[in-house]
Amino acid sequence: MANLITHSPILIIAIPLLAAFLTPLIDRVSKKARDILVIASLALAEFLVIILARDIYPNGLHIYTLGASSPDLTIPENYIVPVRIILEVDSMSIFMAIITATVSLAAAIYSLSFMKEETGQNRFYTLLLLLAAGMFGMELTGDLFNLFVFLEIASIAGAALTAFRTRFADAAEGGFKYIVVSSVAALMVLFAIGILYAQYNLLNIGALAHVMQYTMLDKIALALLVIAFMMKLAGVPLHMWCPDTYSVAPASITIMLVAASYACLYALFRTCFTLYGVCLNLVTVGWIVIIFGVLSMFIGVTMAVFQTDIKRLMAYHCISQTGYMLLGIGVGLAVLNQPEALSTYGIAAMDGGIFHIINNALYKGLLFLTAGALFQRTGTRDLNKMGGLAHKMKWTTIFYIIGALSISGIPPSNGFASKLLIYESVYRFNPILAIVAMITSILTLASFTKAFYSAFMGAELPEYQEVKEVPKSMIAGMAILAAGIIFFSLFPGLVVDRLAHPATAALISQGVYINGIMGGGG
Amino acid sequence: MTQGIPFNVPFLAVAAMIGIAFYIIISQRNLIKLVMGLSILASGANLFLITLGYREGGVAPIYTYTPAGIMVLPVPQALTLTSIVIAVACLALMLSMVIHIYRHTGSTDSEKSRIMKG
Amino acid sequence: MMSKIVRTMASLLILFALIYGLYIITHGHLTPGGGFQGGAVFASGVALLIVAFGSEIIHKSLKEHRLSILESSGALIFIGLAFGGLAIVFFYNFLVGSPIFGHIPPSGPNPGDIWTAGVIPFMNIAVGLKVLAGFSAILLVMALATTLTEVEE
Amino acid sequence: MRKIAIAVSLSIFVALLIGAAFLIHPFGYPPSPMDDYIIENTQRETGANSAITAVVFDYRGYDTLGEATILFAAVTGVVMLFRRKKLSRIKP
Numbered sequence: 001m002a003n004l005i006t007h008s009p010i011l012i013i014a015i016p017l018l019a020a021f022l023t024p025l026i027d028r029v030s031k032k033a034r035d036i037l038v039i040a041s042l043a044l045a046e047f048l049v050i051i052l053a054r055d056i057y058p059n060g061l062h063i064y065t066l067g068a069s070s071p072d073l074t075i076p077e078n079y080i081v082p083v084r085i086i087l088e089v090d091s092m093s094i095f096m097a098i099i100t101a102t103v104s105l106a107a108a109i110y111s112l113s114f115m116k117e118e119t120g121q122n123r124f125y126t127l128l129l130l131l132a133a134g135m136f137g138m139e140l141t142g143d144l145f146n147l148f149v150f151l152e153i154a155s156i157a158g159a160a161l162t163a164f165r166t167r168f169a170d171a172a173e174g175g176f177k178y179i180v181v182s183s184v185a186a187l188m189v190l191f192a193i194g195i196l197y198a199q200y201n202l203l204n205i206g207a208l209a210h211v212m213q214y215t216m217l218d219k220i221a222l223a224l225l226v227i228a229f230m231m232k233l234a235g236v237p238l239h240m241w242c243p244d245t246y247s248v249a250p251a252s253i254t255i256m257l258v259a260a261s262y263a264c265l266y267a268l269f270r271t272c273f274t275l276y277g278v279c280l281n282l283v284t285v286g287w288i289v290i291i292f293g294v295l296s297m298f299i300g301v302t303m304a305v306f307q308t309d310i311k312r313l314m315a316y317h318c319i320s321q322t323g324y325m326l327l328g329i330g331v332g333l334a335v336l337n338q339p340e341a342l343s344t345y346g347i348a349a350m351d352g353g354i355f356h357i358i359n360n361a362l363y364k365g366l367l368f369l370t371a372g373a374l375f376q377r378t379g380t381r382d383l384n385k386m387g388g389l390a391h392k393m394k395w396t397t398i399f400y401i402i403g404a405l406s407i408s409g410i411p412p413s414n415g416f417a418s419k420l421l422i423y424e425s426v427y428r429f430n431p432i433l434a435i436v437a438m439i440t441s442i443l444t445l446a447s448f449t450k451a452f453y454s455a456f457m458g459a460e461l462p463e464y465q466e467v468k469e470v471p472k473s474m475i476a477g478m479a480i481l482a483a484g485i486i487f488f489s490l491f492p493g494l495v496v497d498r499l500a501h502p503a504t505a506a507l508i509s510q511g512v513y514i515n516g517i518m519g520g521g522g
Numbered sequence: 523m524t525q526g527i528p529f530n531v532p533f534l535a536v537a538a539m540i541g542i543a544f545y546i547i548i549s550q551r552n553l554i555k556l557v558m559g560l561s562i563l564a565s566g567a568n569l570f571l572i573t574l575g576y577r578e579g580g581v582a583p584i585y586t587y588t589p590a591g592i593m594v595l596p597v598p599q600a601l602t603l604t605s606i607v608i609a610v611a612c613l614a615l616m617l618s619m620v621i622h623i624y625r626h627t628g629s630t631d632s633e634k635s636r637i638m639k640g
Numbered sequence: 641m642m643s644k645i646v647r648t649m650a651s652l653l654i655l656f657a658l659i660y661g662l663y664i665i666t667h668g669h670l671t672p673g674g675g676f677q678g679g680a681v682f683a684s685g686v687a688l689l690i691v692a693f694g695s696e697i698i699h700k701s702l703k704e705h706r707l708s709i710l711e712s713s714g715a716l717i718f719i720g721l722a723f724g725g726l727a728i729v730f731f732y733n734f735l736v737g738s739p740i741f742g743h744i745p746p747s748g749p750n751p752g753d754i755w756t757a758g759v760i761p762f763m764n765i766a767v768g769l770k771v772l773a774g775f776s777a778i779l780l781v782m783a784l785a786t787t788l789t790e791v792e793e
Numbered sequence: 794m795r796k797i798a799i800a801v802s803l804s805i806f807v808a809l810l811i812g813a814a815f816l817i818h819p820f821g822y823p824p825s826p827m828d829d830y831i832i833e834n835t836q837r838e839t840g841a842n843s844a845i846t847a848v849v850f851d852y853r854g855y856d857t858l859g860e861a862t863i864l865f866a867a868v869t870g871v872v873m874l875f876r877r878k879k880l881s882r883i884k885p
Contacts, residue, residue: 010730014719017862021715024708024869066855067731076834081826085855123873130866137859145601149859152608153866156615160870163619172622172874176553179619183560183612184547190567190605191540197598198574198817201824220813533814541807548799575828578821583832583844585745586670586752595828596835596844600853603845604860607676611867614778618874621785669841674849676860704872715865722858731854736840747836757841760850767861774868785875 006071008052009064009087012045012097013136020129027122035112038125042108042132046101053094057502061516062089063142074517082204082517088142090513091502095354096139096266098499099361102484103259104132110369110477111252113470114376124164131157131256138263142517144193144275145203147267148186151232154260155182162249162257174248177241178257181231188228192221205275206517209510214279222280225271226288232264234319235326236295243303246315247381251372252477254311255365258318262357265325269507272333277510286334293326294436301443305450309381310371313451314364317407320440321360327437328353328422331429336508345425347504352421355500359406359414359488366403366481370396373470373478374455383451388460392467397456399478404452406485408445414485417492532573539566553620553630557613564609571602641694650692657685665768669757675764679771686776695783707777714770721759721766733758 004011019041027034056062063072064087074082089097108128115121134157137150159182163175193203195217202208212218227238234242246254272285300320307313332350335341373396374389375381390397406413409420419441427434469475488495506512543566546559575598583593624630642650664671665678690698725732735742735758743755754761818824831852832844841847849857 007726007730014723014730017858018716018719018723020862021712021719021865024712025716028709064730066729067725067733067851068729069732071729076830079830081830083827083830083852085853120873120876123869123876126869127866127873130862130869133862145604145853146856146859149604149608149856149863152612153859153863156611156863156870157866159619160615160866160873163622163874166622166874169626172619172626176616176619176623179612179616180547180556180560183616184563186608187563187567191570194567194570194574195813195817197601198823201595201827203597203827215816217813217816220809530814530817530820532820533817534811537807537810537814540810541803544803544806548803573820574817574823576821577823577825580821582672583835584670584672585747585749585836585842585844588749593832593844595823595825596831596848597828597853599845600848600856603674603676603849604856607860608863611863614782614867615870618782618785618871621782622874669843669846669850672843672845674843674846708868708872711865711868715861718861719858722854731851731858733839733851736838742840744840745836745842750842752842757839757847760839760841760846763850763854763857764846767857770861771864774864777868778871781872781875 004048005051005055006064008048008055009062009089009140010066012048012052013133013140015041015044015048016129016133016136020126020133023122023126023129031121034122034125038108038129039105039112041129042101042105045132045136046105049094049097049101052089053098056089056091056094057498060090060506061512063087063516064089081202082207085146086142086204086206086517087140088206088513088516089140090506092269092354092506093139093266095358095499095503096263097136099262099358100132100135100139100259102480103255103361103365104128104135106365106369106477106480107252107256109480110372110474111250112473114250114252114372114474116471118165120164124161127157127161128253128256131161131260135260135263139266142205143203144196144205144208148189148193151189151264151267152182152186154263155179155186158182158253158257158260161253162245164250164253168248170244170248174245178245181238181241185228185231188224192224192228195221195224204517205270206514209275209277210514210518212276212279214276218276222271222276222285226268226285229264229268229271230292233261233268233322234296235292235322236299236319239296239300239319242319243312243315246318246368247309247311251368251375254368254372255361258364258368259361261322262361265322265357269329273336273507274510274513278337282336283334286330286336289326289330289333290433293323293328293330294433295323296320296326297323297440298436301440301447305443305447307447308383310374310383310386310451310455311368311381313383313447314367314371317444317447318360318364320444321356321364321407323440324419324422324437325353325356325360327426327433328356331426331433332504332508335429342508345428347501347508348421349425349429350504350507351496351500352418352425354503355421355492355496356418358499359418359485362481362484362488363403363406363415366399366478366485367407369474369478369481370400370403373474376470376474377467378464383454386455386461387458387464388456389464389467390456391460392464393469395469395475395478399482400452400456402482402485404448406489408448409441410445412489414488414492414495417489417496421496532569536566536570536573539563539569551632553623553632556632557616557620560616561609561613564605564612568602568605568609571598571605574598641697642692647692650688654685654689657688658682661685661772662768665764666761667754668764668768669760670752670754675767676771678764679768679775682768682772683775683779686772687779690779690783695780695787699780699784702776702780704777704781707773707780711770711773711777714766714768714773717766718763718770721763724759733760735759735762
């Protein structure tokens with residue numbers, strides 16, 4: 001068991017990769033064996049993430065050097081600089097790995113029957129596993145160039161999956177937009193890595209943070225990195241691709257793309273807090289992130305109110321929810337070097353922001369899956385054409401209500417818990433921001449009730465007489481996310497202390513991250 | 523170690539390539555030209571990585587029959603190998619999607635094939 | 641379908657292209673080159689065939705699902721070699737110093753015998769196999785997609 | 794109006810890059826702590842004569858694993874997009 005824990009960071013990434021390479025071969029043997037392989041590998045990855053999380057929360061950092069003579073030999077004997085690639089897992093990256101593992105497991109189970117009639121399913125599952133492995137790779141690595149490679153894997157797999165249903169005209173266009181935006185963002189990340197490599201001849205995040213002097217070139221590299229990750233996150237000025245891609249992709253792939261954009265959010269935090277950390281002029285960079293957050297929040301929800309396509313509506317809400325996270329973490333970043341402000345509301349804001357990531361991944365995922373179920377049964381995404389589906393599709397309606405309640409922050413739900421944390425702390429930082437956040441939450445509630453009535457309530461439309469409930473595995477996929485939401489709604493305090501707070505502490509303590517590589521090592 | 527204009531010409535070439543590539547990506551409406559702009563951006567990134575690793579009077583870091591002289595940095599060449607294959611992968615995927623867009627909408631003009639509005 | 645001269649010349653030249661590609665793959669750890677570059681040279685030979693003979697004729701002998709089996713097996717060998725060193729660490733070069741391909745070359749310039757570099761030659765061959773199958777599949781499928789007017793719906 | 798905004802932002806971006814081009818280390822003299830270690834110890838540690846192949850497959854072999862999966866994903870994606878249609882309709 002101990003041996004499994006020491007090797008678990010690389011196994012979390014290597015097992016989905018191994019399964020992805022095996023799928024085309026197993027698929028020639030039998031379709032059943034392929035489905036079992038896909039679900040088993042993702043379940044095994046989830047199991048490994050959980051046992052690694054249980055090992056990380058008590059004793060902090062977990063180092064894994066690839067190719068060295070022992071896992072924690074980060075720097076070769078009597079040498080000053082790490083040469084090999086080092087996987088560095090702290091409580092923030094394991095927190096994101098939990099989100100990725102849960103979302104990809106739910107997506108795989110959901111698409112077992114969602115993709116039943118499609119041709120070319122073995123390609124679909126291969127790319128689904130590669131997308132999951134790409135996200136895991138981004139979250140667990142401690143090397144900048146490795147982050148770029150796995151960012152690229154997630155983009156290519158995501159774009160190919162978005163254009164999976166080639167018979168629809170707009171599928172290829174959505175995929176094309178996603179791959180162009182991801183390639184431009186990835187190449188900007190590559191330029192920033194080149195600039196940092198030119199100055200310090202290092203690629204490891206910890207080692208770079210150790211020798212960083214924040215020269216003019218580092219500011220340019222920081223600007224490139226922030227713009228690139230904002231493009232991938234669909235921050236407002238750069239969000240044009242997001243509604244087109246999310247509304248076109250199959251439902252299970254949309255929630256994987258949402259999880260992929262949160263992996264990029266993690267990468268943004270890793271560069272702001274760990275790579276640059278204390279040597280940033282924190283107030284300006286903090287305020288830049290806050291402005292991105294507020295813009296995304298407000299413009300996202302105002303665009304969403306009058307959407308007719310249910311998945312475009314949810315895509316715009318996704319942008320506005322990302323705004324909440326950016327606001328929470330931006331406030332924490334802005335006060336990072338003022339200890340008394342940090343302790344009063346900075347850490348609470350970051351806890352709220354990070355807790356909001358997992359909440360949003362769960363309820364946004366659930367809402368997209370219900371939209372997929374509606375599409376499967378009614379063949380359309382247009383809210384005006386739907387109506388009175390509550391009578392026939394019981395389970396989907398219940399799941400939709402759970403999701404809608406928690407996205408608009410109604411008291412018992414987990415969405416409310418994280419938004420409350422954000423409101424309280426942001427109000428002390430700057431009251432106007434908190435007011436904007438509350439208005440956004442009200443508009444979210446308004447648009448989701450509108451969608452609920454037009455899709456589920458109302459008289460039963462004649463052409464949906466014989467519509468029956470969605471098959472079992474789609475309900476199972478939705479049930480996983482719904483169970484997560486209910487668990488988080490019942491014990492928000494427990495989750496914040498056990499999951500979100502250690503993640504915030506890990507993000508803030510840059511020194512621990514650095515001497516994990518430079519200091520101990522031997 | 524004079525740091526005059528002539529010494530940094532490769533980095534100016536990289537900056538020029540990036541500027542041209544971004545101009546093409548922003549201004550071109552035809553999807554094929556947009557893909558070309560992106561491949562220019564990718565080759566600009568590769569040029570940048572390679573020129574980072576050059577050492578004055580250096581030879582390739584391979585020990586089979588090496589002539590005398592200090593050796594060029596090996597790591598940027600490995601990174602460039604990776605980014606070349608990434609550029610090829612993105613190019614192949616983008617072009618196959620452009621073929622699909624052309625097949626569905628009959629034109630590769632990004633304005634006309636704008637199916638989704640708002 | 642090109643003219644008769646081009647087809648015969650292509651069928652003659654293809655041998656040299658493929659042999660040269662395999663040479664680059666296997667001598668990756670001694671001379672400049674390796675899995676990716678050798679696979680690309682090999683795939684350029686296949687591209688020569690596709691251009692000369694037209695994609696339908698090549699498709700008769702070179703099916704893309706067979707190519708994808710070759711590609712998956714190449715990838716599996718590569719990740720298997722990476723898993724091989726898991727006893728110590730994931731990407732450990734466990735063959736250095738062992739009787740198979742483990743010979744340590746004398747440091748400094750040397751003629752360079754092929755019996756060195758532990759796992760690296762095997763990884764080169766695995767990646768080369770994967771790259772040549774992958775690139776040929778892409779070339780074949782895209783050539784077929786644009787010429788063959790397949791009837792869909 | 795949009796055209797002017799794009800032109801202005803693009804020219805600022807290129808001016809920034811040209812400025813950065815002057816600040817980077819002079820062309821032939823890079824700092825190289827990591828690479829010197831690799832050049833000296835390639836033959837001893839990995840047994841390969843070519844330092845580049847040693848970096849690609851041993852020192853940073855994990856990148857090449859990511860690299861191989863990128864190629865695998867691209868090939869699977871392209872073959873998936875052009876799969877022959879033996880399609881059964883989704884029940885409306």
